[in-house]
Amino acid sequence: MSIEWHEARHYARKAGSPLPEVDVPLGEAVGCVLAKPLVALSPLPAYDAAAMDGYAVAGPGPWRLVGRILAGDPGPPPPLSPGYATEIGTGAVVPAGADAVLPYERATRNSRTVTGEFSPGRHIRRRGEDCPAGRRVLDTGTLVSPVVLGLAAGLGHDTLTVHRRPRVATVVTGAELRRGGIPAAGQVRDAIGPMLPGMIRAAGAEPVGETMVTDDAALLVEALLRPDADVLVVCGATSAGAADHLRSALDTLGARVPIHGVACRPGHPQLFAVLPDGRFVVGLPGNPYAALVAALTLVTPLLGRLSGRPEPPVTTAALAGPVTPHDRDTRLVPVTVAGSAALPVGHDRPGSLWGAAMADALAVVPAGWPGDEVELLALPSGSPPAVTVVAGRDGRRIDQAAGVPAPS
Ligand SMILES: Nc1nc2c(c(=O)[nH]1)N[C@H]1C(S)=C(S)[C@@H](COP(=O)(O)OP(=O)(O)OC[C@H]3O[C@@H](n4cnc5c(N)ncnc54)[C@H](O)[C@@H]3O)O[C@H]1N2
Numbered sequence: 001m002s003i004e005w006h007e008a009r010h011y012a013r014k015a016g017s018p019l020p021e022v023d024v025p026l027g028e029a030v031g032c033v034l035a036k037p038l039v040a041l042s043p044l045p046a047y048d049a050a051a052m053d054g055y056a057v058a059g060p061g062p063w064r065l066v067g068r069i070l071a072g073d074p075g076p077p078p079p080l081s082p083g084y085a086t087e088i089g090t091g092a093v094v095p096a097g098a099d100a101v102l103p104y105e106r107a108t109r110n111s112r113t114v115t116g117e118f119s120p121g122r123h124i125r126r127r128g129e130d131c132p133a134g135r136r137v138l139d140t141g142t143l144v145s146p147v148v149l150g151l152a153a154g155l156g157h158d159t160l161t162v163h164r165r166p167r168v169a170t171v172v173t174g175a176e177l178r179r180g181g182i183p184a185a186g187q188v189r190d191a192i193g194p195m196l197p198g199m200i201r202a203a204g205a206e207p208v209g210e211t212m213v214t215d216d217a218a219l220l221v222e223a224l225l226r227p228d229a230d231v232l233v234v235c236g237a238t239s240a241g242a243a244d245h246l247r248s249a250l251d252t253l254g255a256r257v258p259i260h261g262v263a264c265r266p267g268h269p270q271l272f273a274v275l276p277d278g279r280f281v282v283g284l285p286g287n288p289y290a291a292l293v294a295a296l297t298l299v300t301p302l303l304g305r306l307s308g309r310p311e312p313p314v315t316t317a318a319l320a321g322p323v324t325p326h327d328r329d330t331r332l333v334p335v336t337v338a339g340s341a342a343l344p345v346g347h348d349r350p351g352s353l354w355g356a357a358m359a360d361a362l363a364v365v366p367a368g369w370p371g372d373e374v375e376l377l378a379l380p381s382g383s384p385p386a387v388t389v390v391a392g393r394d395g396r397r398i399d400q401a402a403g404v405p406a407p408s
């Protein structure tokens with residue numbers, strides 16, 4: 001008995017709860033969700049800073065020029081008395097007593113004297129003017145993007161309190177599968193195993209390993225015993241054939257199987273189960289495009305919920321082109337999207353990822369679709385996290401982003 005496609009997604013989304021909060025180094029937090037509001041630990045800017053390269057001036061001009069202050073100079077600079085100016089670089093600490101910073105292009109310098117027009121306070125970024133210390137800047141539930149990371153670092157954070165990433169183990173089944181090279185007759189290149197880790201990461205979770213098993217019930221039971229995973233994703237073996245052992249393995253383990261069969265094309269024989277200890281198992285059909293559809297139907301919503309992500313907004317487009325709805329099931333059709341229009345790209349047989357690989361999204365075409373508007377299902381995009389090493393002016397390391405390994 002199949003469950004309706006939207007209902008299946010909704011079920012997967014509601015089956016779990018956000019995982020407990022953990023403190024993680026900034027470098028590991030991208031893609032996680034804040035479990036506590038982000039509060040400014042330090043004011044921004046942290047000190048009165050020059051906003052331009054030029055001269056800090058005190059009192060009315062002309063000013064007698066003394067010294068030079070650059071960003072990163074140790075200790076507070078000596079105070080500036082009226083009638084004096086000091087050369088200053090953008091970002092440097094403005095000395096006590098300074099009334100303004102006069103940019104080079106607005107100043108006239110004659111040997112040891114500077115003249116020019118200024119208004120009080122000009123080109124000085126006052127301590128805390130962008131954000132005072134203690135201010136709540138982002139709420140619980142915010143997705144940690146690279147930009148959030150930059151903001152958090154600027155406000156003095158080394159770690160962030162986020163929901164723990166769900167750990168996902170994958171199990172690839174099939175005696176016919178090959179992991180490399182050109183498959184001979186009767187062999188098939190595994191196209192799902194390489195696709196899953198990126199999808200798991202894109203959903204905010206952490207892949208913790210993959211097991212390949214032949215079509216053997218005992219091996220499958222063993223693979224499902226992995227205690228370190230919150231979620232197990234199994235591909236293949238979901239159907240009713242003599243070599244399809246997922247259902248019997250789940251029965252052996254005493255799992256509850258609330259979903260076995262979703263009314264969608266492709267991806268019909270997908271499965272959602274809960275083991276007695278609370279770990280989730282999602283079964284993806286062996287046909288690669290069907291597996292992708294099933295992963296977007298059950299895995300992505302489940303992982304989104306466990307990692308604390310808010311439900312993504314529904315986006316729609318007007319579907320053009322020759323699409324025939326199925327009489328009972330929801331069809332998932334790879335499309336390119338331009339503005340508010342979606343166009344099918346074809347090549348969407350259950351065994352082929354070609355169409356989905358060229359697509360921007362999958363169009364959700366319900367049974368009896370009257371034409372025009374469709375919901376769009378986002379496809380995961382690939383963007384590995386960047387690693388940055390921070391170096392000083394002379395090339396020496398002055399700081400190291402949390403979680404980034406020291407350069408060797
Ligand atoms: N009597 C029925 N037979 C089938 C039904 C059905 O309802 N009644 N459904 C069909 C549909 S639809 C699908 S989809 C498949 C799902 O089968 P399984 O999940 O049991 O998968 P397998 O039988 O192991 O493989 C199906 C197909 O996919 C190839 N495959 C498997 N794994 C991979 C992989 N990692 N990478 C690439 N290709 C893979 C495999 O070689 C088979 O060709 O069941 C239908 N049968």
Ligand code: MOO
Pocket residue numbers: 264265266267268269285287290291350351
């Ligand atoms: O539903 Mo199957 O997943 O069409 O190949």
